[in-house]
Amino acid sequence: xxxxxxxxxxxxxxxxxxxxxxxxxxxxxxxxxxxxxxxxxxxxxxxxxxxxxxxxxxxxxxxxxxxxxxxxxxxxxxxxxxxxxxxxxxxxxxxxxxxxxxxxxxxxxxxxxxxxxxxxxxxxxxxxxxxxxxxxxxxxxxxxxxxxxxxxxxxxxxxxxxxxxxxxxxxxxx
Ligand SMILES: Cc1cc2nc3c(=O)[nH]c(=O)nc-3n(C[C@H](O)[C@H](O)[C@H](O)COP(=O)(O)O)c2cc1C
Numbered sequence: 278x279x280x281x282x283x284x285x286x287x288x289x290x291x292x293x294x295x296x297x298x299x300x301x302x303x304x305x306x307x308x309x310x311x312x313x314x315x316x317x318x319x320x321x322x323x324x325x326x327x328x329x330x331x332x333x334x335x336x337x338x339x340x341x342x343x344x345x346x347x348x349x350x351x352x353x354x355x356x357x358x359x360x361x362x363x364x365x366x367x368x369x370x371x372x373x374x375x376x377x378x379x380x381x382x383x384x385x386x387x388x389x390x391x392x393x394x395x396x397x398x399x400x401x402x403x404x405x406x407x408x409x410x411x412x413x414x415x416x417x418x419x420x421x422x423x424x425x426x427x428x429x430x431x432x433x434x435x436x437x438x439x440x441x442x443x444x445x446x447x448x449x450x451x
Contacts, residue, residue: 292393294432319370326378337407
């Protein structure tokens with residue numbers, strides 16, 4: 278049993294404060310490389326991951342996401358890298374596949390010594406004409422749904438403590 282790895286899984290936390298510095302290119306590649314090894318229904322590898330670092334696009338995503346929330350702050354907490362995960366509605370398991378990739382990306386970020394947090398509202402963002410336009414600009418096919426994002430960067434400060442696990446989380450008949 279690899280106890281170290283089990284402890285590693287338990288030690289991942291959502292990070293919501295980031296340093297301004299961009300992450301190293303090899304760290305980004307390592308996270309993306311591991312993320313795409315998530316399991317997918319029938320091994321179809323249905324999700325598409327878009328990594329955004331360019332300042333202008335990042336600001337556009339911040340504005341689009343905040344608009345869905347009806348707020349004016351940065352829903353990506355100032356993280357310098359945003360990973361967007363999409364799935365094709367035509368694939369029955371697209372949502373589960375994309376969620377698996379999001380989870381793998383979070384764990385890979387943790388393994389790479391980066392801070393990360395899952396961010397929501399990408400479905401609504403990419404249902405707008407502006408969102409569709411961005412997908413076209415990126416050369417992505419029609420029919421992709423935004424499933425979620427990972428805000429990624431170097432953590433600024435300590436990871437928070439995990440909440441206690443609820444008592445009835447697991448039911449065992451052994
Ligand atoms: C589907 C989903 C959506 C989430 N959306 C957001 C979000 O929009 N903003 C945010 O700050 N955290 C978001 N989170 C992170 C959760 O709040 C976080 O995972 C939870 O509080 C548990 O903390 P931990 O990740 O440190 O264990 C989301 C997590 C999931 C799984």
